[in-house]
Amino acid sequence: MSDLLPLTMAERLIRQAMTPFPVEAVPLEAAYGRVLRQAVHAERALPPYDRVILDGIAVAWRDRQTAWVLSGTQAAGHPPLTLDPGHEAALAVMTGAVLPRGADTVIPREDYRREGDTLILQKGVSPKRGQHIHPMGADCAAGAALLESGxxxxxxxxxxxxxxxxxxxxxxxxxxxxxxxxxxxLVAPDAPVAPWQIRRSNDYAIAASLARRGLTRQTLLTLPDDLAILTLKLDEALDTHDAVVLSGGVSMGDFDFVPKVLAALGVQRIFHKVAQRPGKPFWFGIGKSGQPVFALPGNPVSALACCSRHVVPALLHAQGLNLPPRHVMLAAPLTPIATMTRFVPVRLGHDDQGRTLAYPCPMTTSGDFNRLGATDGLVTLPPGDTPLSAGTGLVFHAW
Incomplete structure (x- = not known):
């Protein structure tokens, strides 16, 4: 087991090797779901003026006054009017309008009645000076930090x-x-399948895992276990993509050519084989142009586990995304592996206190992927000899 890299070391090496992806300006309507790469500060004080909170009248308040004369209307989106001098005048105001000059109080529409141009306060209503006004700068001052990059x-x-x-x-x-x-x-989902063949599924699962995080610029490709074809097509992929994610061909078989081909194409191997189950043969390297190359095992559970646990976090980190770990509580006991990290698929639920629970759904083998459809992701069990009881907190990664 000495040739297996600890999980924590593998994570550290991946982060150290990743180069941040470029920054681009996009139209605001196309920015939803993207990773922000700038700090945002308040353009001006908010609200930028003394704002009327509800429909009513604006007055210069005087204790025990009960009637006013309507002299005009202050609509939202228009420059401020000036209240006539004295305490008898009132201006009708709309929600969101600027407070008229000379006014200091807003009386809601339901608190007075109108008789011609005279506005009479309803009985039992006791306005207070300054009510129903959102003061300029109450939310934030000009230049205040609003959003952080990442x-x-x-x-x-x-x-x-x-x-x-x-x-x-x-x-x-x-x-x-x-x-x-x-x-x-491997054969396509819509192709005839012989008894000795399987329909390809890893690329669809990996592509979906990436797409749900906004990583939608994808090219899907299936290649045979042929050294010449692999060399040609991987060379093309490295020349035309910012990242490459492979599945299959990284273990110890006679036809596992991927590490050899990547080395021949000048991809620097950072590590091969991690002390984790499933996913021990995981390979990671950096291409000549700085592009990350992730070579995952071909078994479907292993491939998806490595994608969720390593590929997705690495690519999001290169996008500048700052995501804290998500912790869940075990709903049932689990036994770790003494010498390596264990990944266990789980289904999420909640207890009566609203805490997130992880219900273990261990697979019998790393090829047993058909039951993954009932799960939400995986939890990470550090190496150890002591069984973990229900209620233990673990880090969760979604598929």
Whole structure:
């Protein structure tokens, strides 16, 4: 087992080797779901003026006053009007309008009645000076920090960008990724299948795992266990993509050519074989142009486990995304492996206190992927001899 790299070391080496993906400006309407790569500050104080909170009238308040004369209307989106001098005048105001000059109080529409141009306060209503006004700068001052680089743009962040005049936000470029399955035994989902063949599934699973994180620029390719064809096609993939993810051909078989081909193409091997199960034959390297190359085992559970546990976090890190680990609680006991990290598929649920529970769904073998459809991802069990009881906290990675 001495030739197996500990999981923590593999993670560290991957992060150290990854080069950040470029930054690009995109139209605001195309920025949703992208990784923000700039800090955002308030364009001006918010609100930028004393804002009327609800429909009603704006007045210069005087204690015990109960009637006013309507002198005009302050609509939203228009320059401020000036309240007539004295305390008898009132201006009708709309929600979101600027507070008229000379006014200091807003009285809601339901708190007064109108008789011609005279507005009479309803009985039992006691306005207070300054009520129903959102003061200028109450939310934030001009220049205040609003968004940090390294987050995914969701609806609230999109609103912040728009409200602060950022029409071309800087985001991480979406890398082009070649997703390649290797093996003479693989046939397409719609092709006739012989008894000695299997339908290819790894590339679809890996592509879906990447796409759900916004990594949608993909090329899917299936290659035979042929040294010449592998060399030609992998060379083309390295020349035309920002990252390459392979499955199959990395173990100890006579036709596992992938490590040999990658070395011949000038890909620097960072490591091969990690102390983890499933996924021990995992290979990682860096191409001549700095592109990451992930070569995953061909067994479907191993491939998807390595993708979720290594490939996805590495690519998101290169995009500048800052995601904290997600922790869950075991819903049932699990036994770790003494000499290596163990990945266990789980189904998520919640207890009556709202805590996220992970229900173990261990597979019988790394090829037993048909039951993965009932699971949400995997948990990581560090090496050890002591069984983990229900309630133990573990790190979760979604498929």
């Amino acid at each position: 987050l995914i743009l969701s609806p609230p962040e999109m609103a912040v960008l728009a409200a602060n005049g950022i029409s071309q936000p800087l985001v991480s470029a979406i890398p082009s990724i070649a997703v390649i399955s290797t093996g003479d035994e």
